[in-house]
Amino acid sequence: MALVGGAVRDGLLGIASNTSPDLDLAIEGADLQALATATGLPFTFHAAFGNATVTLPDNRTVDLIRTRRETYPVAGGNPVPEPGTLTEDLQRRDFGLNALALVLEPGGELHLLDVVGGLPDIQARVLRPLHSGSFHEDASRLVRAARLAARLDLAAHPDLLAQVPDALKMAEQTPRLWAELRLLLAEPRPGRAARMLETWGAGQLPPPASLPLLDALDAEKEQGVAVNFQTYAAALLHVAPNPADLAARLNLGEKPAALLARALSDTPYPDGSPERILRRLLRPDAYTPLTGRDVVALGVPAGQQIGAALAYLAGLRAAGQVQSAEDERAALRQYVRNLPPS
Known part of the structure; x- marks a missing residue:
């Protein structure tokens, strides 16, 4: 049994464990469904790969992974798994620093297994694909590399940069x-x-016009503003040539598009809300329209007259x-003066 993947990588990089809350255990030749059942903990069994995801009492998860080798009958398609050794399992992975294993021997000893030269990659903090056809067989590895590089402050190995054209060629397939682009958000x-x-x-790969918007939302985060996934997704849809198609490809559901529509409307929303964050970004000249309370304060009688006054302003x-709330107040004062006597 061996601990593999992100937990090993991040531990060697000196990154706090809370950035990799999930654990991956690679196990050779075991019935992982039976093993997961024996833990007495809730789990999900993934029949296609023979893996099981066990939920721990603290809500973290442990992925029990059947060691395997993989082939790609069609580049860009799903790999075909076959049972394999731990060495073969490490060799099928994406990048050298993700292909390290902390092996637990039967006697309880631990040792680091590096069959692909991943340790020098850790020391250099570089992302290196494991073979020259890596991005051709799975172009999603390029986006995964960008996610890791941004999160962990990693650099691209020359071998990675050499494969970017392959990834772009295979992206649509x-x-x-x-x-992976959804995970990027x-x-x-x-x-x-x-x-x-x-x-x-x-x-x-993301709509190019979205980059300044994503930068601006990052800057909001750095100022302590709570910017969530839906807000980033809505910004992406705002500049997409075909928003419905992009939402379907990224499996975004309906929430980002609905959030975007609210942000572009004149409906008032409180400071700090996703709607206000997006509105400030997408409509920098927008202002908060007058509300029913404002209308009453400016002399509109209660009742149906309030709705009529708000419709007039709309x-x-x-x-x-x-062009501003002050313009609306001036217009409303004139509107009130023209109301028939009650």
């Missing part, structure tokens, strides 16, 4: 690439990850005849 700094792609010559906004 690699459905997993869109899943959930990174701590999505804008930084997107800029990594641009630096490497792949800035067209019409002025749609016609571009008011």
Whole structure:
């Protein structure tokens, strides 16, 4: 049994364990469904690969991975797994620093297994694909590299940069690439990850016009503003040539598009809300329209007159005849003066 993947990588990089909350255990020749059952903990069994994900009492997860080798009958398609050794399992992985294993021997001893030269990559903090056809068989690895580089402050190995054209050529034939782009929006700094792609010559994978928006949202985060996944996704849709198609490819659901529509409307939303964050970014000249309370304070009688006054102001906004809340107040004062006596 061996601990593999992100937990080993991050431990060797000296990164706090809370950045890699999940653990991957690679096990040779075991019935992992039976092993997961024996823990007495909740788990999900993944029949296609013979793996099991066990949920720990603290809500972290442990992935029990059947060691395997993989082949790609069709580049960009799903790999075909076969049982394999731990060495073969490490050799099928994406980057050298992700292919290290901390092996637990039967006697309880631990040792680091490095069959692909991943330890020098850790020391140099570089992302190196394991073979020259890596991005051709799975172009999503390029986006995963950008995510890791941005989050962990890693550099691209020359071998990675040499494979960028292959990844771009295969992007449309690699459905997993869109899943990785969705994960990019959930990174701590999505804008930084997107800029990594641009630096490497792949800035067209997210809509290029989205990069300044993602940068701006990163800057909001750095100021302590709570910017969530839906806000980044809505910004991406705002500049997408075909928003519905992009939402479907990224499996975004309906929430980002609905958030974007609210942000572009004139409906008031409180400071710090996703709507206000996006509105400030997408409509820098926008202002908060007058509300029913404002209308009453300016002399509109209660009742149906309030709705009529708000509709009047909405019409002025749609016609571009008011540009600020003060313009609305001036228009409303004139509106009140023209009301028939009650």
